[in-house]
Amino acid sequence: MTALPLIRSAEVAAAMASDTPVVALESTIITHGMPYPQNLEVARQVENDIRGAGATPATIAVIDGTLHIGLDDAQLEALAQAKSVAKLSRADLAACMATGGTGATTVAATMIAAQLAGIEIFATGGIGGVHRGAENSFDISADLMELAQTRVTVVAAGAKAILDVEKTLEVLETQGVPVIAVGQDSFPAFWSAHSPLKAPLRMDRAAEIARAHHMRGQMALPGGQLIANPIPADSEIAAEALAPIIAQAQADADVHGIRGKAVTPYLLQRIFELTEGRSLTANIALVRNNARLAAQIASELVTLTRETGS
Numbered sequence: 001m002t003a004l005p006l007i008r009s010a011e012v013a014a015a016m017a018s019d020t021p022v023v024a025l026e027s028t029i030i031t032h033g034m035p036y037p038q039n040l041e042v043a044r045q046v047e048n049d050i051r052g053a054g055a056t057p058a059t060i061a062v063i064d065g066t067l068h069i070g071l072d073d074a075q076l077e078a079l080a081q082a083k084s085v086a087k088l089s090r091a092d093l094a095a096c097m098a099t100g101g102t103g104a105t106t107v108a109a110t111m112i113a114a115q116l117a118g119i120e121i122f123a124t125g126g127i128g129g130v131h132r133g134a135e136n137s138f139d140i141s142a143d144l145m146e147l148a149q150t151r152v153t154v155v156a157a158g159a160k161a162i163l164d165v166e167k168t169l170e171v172l173e174t175q176g177v178p179v180i181a182v183g184q185d186s187f188p189a190f191w192s193a194h195s196p197l198k199a200p201l202r203m204d205r206a207a208e209i210a211r212a213h214h215m216r217g218q219m220a221l222p223g224g225q226l227i228a229n230p231i232p233a234d235s236e237i238a239a240e241a242l243a244p245i246i247a248q249a250q251a252d253a254d255v256h257g258i259r260g261k262a263v264t265p266y267l268l269q270r271i272f273e274l275t276e277g278r279s280l281t282a283n284i285a286l287v288r289n290n291a292r293l294a295a296q297i298a299s300e301l302v303t304l305t306r307e308t309g310s
């Protein structure tokens, strides 16, 4: 049997060898979530935020069939500029690797890769969820089912308002995924700090979140946690201002017959245009905020693992 084509960057390998905290990062946000060149700037900035908070970033992608855990600057730049990179979820990750392809990992695929590499904490912007009109389209992101089966704690800014947030929370509950709002009772709505919905759980400190993650491990419970970290107040866009824009973007997607994997990237791009870039500014602020919290959780987890020896 040949070895799994998985390579850790020198920085990630060194961090893991010395038992220091590591935070996984996805690459679909770079290739499909933000325009060039902001995507590259943000990818670098987020990595530096994690380093600044005392952890090591591991941006994950498939390049020429190899699963890379940690990218160097040239690899980041190539991904950021690439035009037609595949968007890989659970369904297509192995196929891409088997055929020597190149692709960016979504939340689901990044969780799988992180677990394979021994990384337990992952920061992103927003997870995929149940799309509006899912009762007809059946469009439910594989991210939700991944959270139910792969033991990685994902820090996100809640679910995007382009989704049906209420149905997304219902599916997470059905799947047994802990949804934990940070520092507030309401479930955050990505570009806005609050949604009208209450989060099922609330925690105010990184150490508590790390303990809950660790407890699940001790209980051999499969699946991760969704940490819903609100966007900083000074960067948010009011939900009322966004509502008509989201409705417009959704209507445009319907008119153009956008389906499947293309839906999330299309809506993000359309909202970027309709808000004249404000959605991107907010997106950047929330991803960086999530990266810093993830680094703290990863640090707490290292401490906890040392103390308990497991």
Ligand code: PSU
Binding pocket: 026, 028, 029, 030, 032, 033, 034, 105, 106, 107, 108, 125, 126, 127, 128, 129, 140, 141, 142, 143, 260, 261, 262, 264, 268, 283
């Ligand atoms: N949220 C963002 N930007 C993104 C995504 C989510 O703010 O780029 C990406 C993530 O990679 C997520 C994916 O896993 O969209 C969900 O896609 P889908 O809805 O097709 O499962």
Ligand code: MN
Binding pocket: 139, 140, 141, 142, 260, 261, 263
């Ligand atoms: Mn989908």
